[in-house]
Amino acid sequence: MTKIRVIIADDHGVVRAGLRGLLTGAGLDVAGEAGNGREALALARDLRPDVVLLDVRMPEMDGLQALTAIKSEMPDISVVMLTVYASTEYLSRAIAAGAAGYLLKDAEPEEIVRVVQAAAEGDRVIDSALLRSVLEHTPVVENDALHQADLTPQELRVLKLIALGLNNDAIAETLVVSRNTVKTHVRHIFEKLGVSDRTQAAIWAVRNGLVE
Amino acid sequence: MTKIRVIIADDHGVVRAGLRGLLTGAGLDVAGEAGNGREALALARDLRPDVVLLDVRMPEMDGLQALTAIKSEMPDISVVMLTVYASTEYLSRAIAAGAAGYLLKDAEPEEIVRVVQAAAEGDRVIDSALLRSVLEHTPVVENDALHQADLTPQELRVLKLIALGLNNDAIAETLVVSRNTVKTHVRHIFEKLGVSDRTQAAIWAVRNGLVE
DNA sequence: AAAAAAATCACCCCGCAGGATGATTTTTCA
DNA sequence: TGAAAAATCATCCTGCGGGGTGATTTTTTT
CATH class of the missing domain: 1.10.10.10 (Winged helix-like DNA-binding domain superfamily/Winged helix DNA-binding domain)
Structure with a gap:
């Protein structure tokens, strides 16, 4: 079986580096990195990865816009959203727009890997704990x-x-x-x-x- | 079989009279009339009709509010909305709030009777022609x-x-x-x-x- | 402490939704 | 005019959603 190919999109280099290390360490192939939504879309077009990891908040084109663009153009690509905010607003928009996963940045590293792998399989994983916390805190x-x-x-x-x-x-x-x-x-x-x-x-x- | 009992709610006496004549003529029992939503709700509580005919635009409490109130308190009562506006906004809100029917005031008399009767049977009738026109004109x-x-x-x-x-x-x-x-x-x-x-x-x- | 409301769960049934495939006709556009 | 896109329809299959019923436990309220 071939490695799962992933694109990382986040405007912070540190975060990208961290994710790259994490995913590479788990045996995944990080095919590219983007600093904003537009770059992520372009990269997705060129590289046709299995999964795109998108930060919600990014300059130029935010994660939700990028998500929509990617999903409508390349429905086969699974998109996992990464965010610091646990808001129903974002969460529901992301789900409605076809996100395969939704993760908080402080999620356990294993959790992140697990969700990306599940997304690559075509599964949709919304973290239960996250949903529960959103339910109560909104x-x-x-x-x-x-x-x-x-x-x-x-x-x-x-x-x-x-x-x-x-x-x-x-x-x-x-x-x-x-x-x-x-x-x-x-x-x-x-x-x-x-x-x-x-x-x-x-x-x-x-x-x-x-x-x- | 007992007659279908209906309450009419519209702020114009003329309209009420017209509807009363129409429905009575068709063998239905018009159990009461209301001039606004609040009265309609009160009447529904007292008389427990099979169907309530609600004008969308009314003073005190509009049709949509009355619809919501009636449906949540007395789910068994079917509510048919009557309006001069063919807007998706109202239509979708009405459907989402549980309206059994949605009619334009200039609908054919037979159509009105038919929808009220269907509503009494527990069916949901949204006029197809109305839907089509809403689709195109919105x-x-x-x-x-x-x-x-x-x-x-x-x-x-x-x-x-x-x-x-x-x-x-x-x-x-x-x-x-x-x-x-x-x-x-x-x-x-x-x-x-x-x-x-x-x-x-x-x-x-x-x-x-x-x-x- | 008793009564009422909320939450839990099970089992049965049916039909519509959703997925996969293949094909024809009509419309649009280059 | 010919190619491409859009719209139409069929058939098969599976499973989830939705309806009906009944019952127990937990929590809240009086």
């Missing part, structure tokens, strides 16, 4: 509709995760409960919102500012 | 992400309908094509957006201003 703007829906705390978490685009299994994993439990919550949410499927629930959530 | 804000996604005109329509919460059958009906065709478009959309299911596509669409 205050929900008290909303009229939201108040009327009268969701329980756990239902609110489930709805947020639905609105991030997660399926029931992923939600179960994130909240550390069984799939059946998630399905029960999901049904209750549908009843309370008066919708009939998860897509409508997700739209409801986005429209009511639940995830940004 | 200009899409040219967006960076949208441009990059490079969707074809028909794919764009399908995506809009996904973002309104429609399933494949409803989309097929709206666009007057087969279910298979819709599924093909849907798959292409997923590829272009880099997402893996319709919920994520819907979120993408909402975030990129495709439906409001």
Whole structure:
């Protein structure tokens, strides 16, 4: 089997060096480095790597823009986002734009390697611990509709995760409960919102500012 | 079988009278009339009708607020929205909030009766012609992400309908094509957006201003 | 301490969604 | 006019989503 080819994009040389060492040490092939989103896009065009590691915050073209550009032009390439911010805003945008992974910069080195490898396999890995922390630390703007829906705390978490685009299994994993439990919550949410499927629930959530 | 019980809410007496005549003539039971959303909500609490007909624009509490309040408190009651505006904004909010139907005030009388009856049966009827007209007449804000996604005109329509919460059958009906065709478009959309299911596509669409 | 609400989980069923493939027709554009 | 892109449709298959029911445990509230 050939080595997994990766491109690193971050505006800090130190970070790039650190990542390069980490990935190379794990047997991956770092095919190129970029200092901003535009360079990353150009490099991806030229080198056609398996995975692109993108910092969210970069000059010229930020990580989200680069993500969108890369995914729409080269859907086969997996993109992993790297950031210092654990915000639902970024996270959900990244997921919606097709990111294969989302990592905090202070994640364990092994975790980073693991996610990049999973991304190369075509898997989508959003760190559970990260999702949980985002759920708890992002205050929900008290909303009229939201108040009327009268969701329980756990239902609110489930709805947020639905609105991030997660399926029931992923939600179960994130909240550390069984799939059946998630399905029960999901049904209750549908009843309370008066919708009939998860897509409508997700739209409801986005429209009511639940995830940004 | 008992008559279908309906509440009418509109701030114009003329309209109420017209609707009352129309519905009564069709064998329905108009249990009450309201001049604003708050009254409609109160009436719904007292009378527990099968269907509430809500004008979108009303004083005190508008139709969308009333819709949300009624659906979250009494999910069993079907709500049909009545409006003079064919805007995606209202339409999608109404659908997301659980409206069973959405009608233009200049709709055919038979159409209005038909939709109210369908709503009473628990069906959800969004007029196809209305959807089509909304699709064509709502200009899409040219967006960076949208441009990059490079969707074809028909794919764009399908995506809009996904973002309104429609399933494949409803989309097929709206666009007057087969279910298979819709599924093909849907798959292409997923590829272009880099997402893996319709919920994520819907979120993408909402975030990129495709439906409001 | 008792009652109510929230959270947990299981099992069954069905249908639609999503993925893969292949093919034809229509429209657009060079 | 010919090539390319877009739109149309079919068939097969698998699995997840969504609905229905019932039940237990934990937490909150009164």
